[in-house]
Amino acid sequence: MKRREFLTSAAAGLLLTTAPAVGTAPGYAVGMTRRKPRRLGLIGSGWYGKSVLLRFLQVEPCEVVALADADAKMLAEAAEIVAGRQPSGKKPATYGDFHKMLADHEFDVVLVSTPDHWHALAAIAAMKAGADVFCEKPISTDVVEGAAMLAAARKYGRVVQINLERRSTPHLIDARDRIVREGKLGKIGLVEVYCYYHMRTSGNPPDENPPDYLNWDFWTGPAPLRPYNPLIHPRRWRSFKEYGNGIIGDMCVHMLDMARWMLDLGWPRRITSSGGIYVDKESKANVPDTQLASFDFGDVTVVWQHRTWGSSPDPDYPWGATLYGDKGTLKASVMRYDFIPQRGDVVHQDVVYELDEYPEDKTEKDLERHVAPALRRHVRNFLDCVDSREQPVADIEEGFISSSACILANLSLELGRSLTWDAENLRVAGDEEANRHLARSYREPWRHPTPEAV
Incomplete structure (x- = not known):
């Protein structure tokens, strides 16, 4: 309607x-x-x-x-x-x-x-x-x-x-239905997901008192209470590990979830990640500016890469996914998709806009119209x-699986080793140190929720 x-x-x-x-x-x-x-x-x-x-x-x-x-x-x-x-x-x-x-x-x-x-x-x-x-x-x-x-x-x-x-993205539903589900890619063995946006906040201003209109203690909630800094609020908190999961939690989760949805994938069996702050060492931000992660699903591996510096290998796909099959390749993003078969014509589709039907989209502040x-x-x-x-x-x-996979990638980076995931028991197999990190510490008086106590 x-x-x-x-x-x-x-x-x-x-x-x-x-x-x-x-x-x-x-x-x-x-x-x-x-x-x-x-x-x-x-x-x-x-x-x-x-x-x-x-x-x-x-x-x-x-x-x-x-x-x-x-x-x-x-x-x-x-x-x-x-x-x-x-x-x-x-x-x-x-x-x-x-x-x-x-x-x-x-x-x-x-x-x-x-x-x-x-x-x-x-x-x-x-x-x-x-x-x-x-x-x-x-x-x-x-x-x-x-x-x-x-x-x-x-x-x-x-x-x-x-x-x-x-x-729920119209052109990506079309790509899944017309390309992936119809078998036009053939056997898919590798998916690359990536983001090359310069989205990690930069700068190192001094900490200061929070503005009068902001309840900084309540905003912080269960997270560690660090001094207020204008780099954190509003909107730039994603660059601080106290409040989120970095760029992999913000951007990889979308494309990993898209790959899981398109290919009907469940939990990854093994997660490996590496990276760090390699270029922008002066910023107050503390999440990696460079990170690689590999999610092993058995018959297919999904590999993530982000860099918040340098250029994108493909200017048309600065954030997206590339699905490789033995019959063709599918590149997909929020703006478009391209199917490049081994034989035959390329299929291209752009994002669907609805600006005539919803004219308020044209003027709404900060709206991602696409x-x-x-x-x-x-x-x-x-x-x-x-x-x-x-x-x-x-x-x-589905959100739990995709989010947790990204969280486990960060844990792999922190511990410096691969993690074998036991999805049935929601545990890292044979790694009690890793399992102790599956729940972070909460600041008083907040109490960490558990499945048994909700």
Whole structure:
């Protein structure tokens, strides 16, 4: 259904969405259509939190009830934007602490768009409060956090979609269906995934007092409390290992997950990584500027490389994946794909834009316009699964696998050795030192979640 058709339906007081045949979903009576807009909450009102939330409003006339963020300035700006975009015109309530937001309101859906180090606690709290969850990637900063999130989703019967939106990117779905699934690549033995963006923050300004509008202690949460620095917040926290998994956790997770989705791969059997800070040694950033990782899936190996310096080997593919088969090669990215067969014509397709249908995409601040169609499709899949209670295309378990593989690559780099992964028991085989690193230390008073205790 097109966006304007949804709004017309809402004006008539009814969304044309059929209720599940068995059981009930939020907002329904059994066998009836939805009578009220879905109630949405957002935890983390920064750049991508707003981008995803506004796609929800494009897909369906939801009601954004409340927003939470430790940055009061960012929070107030987001509330104004939402009031101008949601059908009711109401300004959502705002909270500095998401726990209070979850206690004060009932939500059908909660979006978790915090920095990575808050994902687990925020998502689990939202699930316990009765909401289905749309969560950013990587799902966690350590393996045990991710396992706890998966356990909570299953225990409380929640639908959880991870924002690995390559699985919903129109031209990449076409590449999977027309090229990979039709066997045009032949036997695939190697996939290269890579990123050559100069995205690691640079500079070394002095630490300073946090701005008055930022609750730095709560922003830090369970992570180690380091002094505030303007290089960290907003948006550049990804360059600091205290809050995320570096570029491999930010960028590899997308392309590794895309390869897993296209090739129906599960857990890697063995993970090996090397790298470090080789070029930009002056920056305050502490994640690698250069990293290699190998994920052994048995019959196929996926190899990652990032450099935040130098040039890309292929200017058309600075971030993407190359699938090598004995009948051809597929290059795929967020902007395009190219299939180069051993014999025959090259197949090329560009990203799909929807700027005429969604003109607000043209002027929305900081929107990745090429990603907006994929986000809308990802959101629609999630909401349909909220109604049907089926697993979405990027279910929490898929996000757990892809995120954990990247986390294990960082652990391999740290320990200086390969890791053999026991997926059944979620352990590194024969390596107790590595297993002690599967859960990081939490700062008081926060408690690390476990699968057994959610």
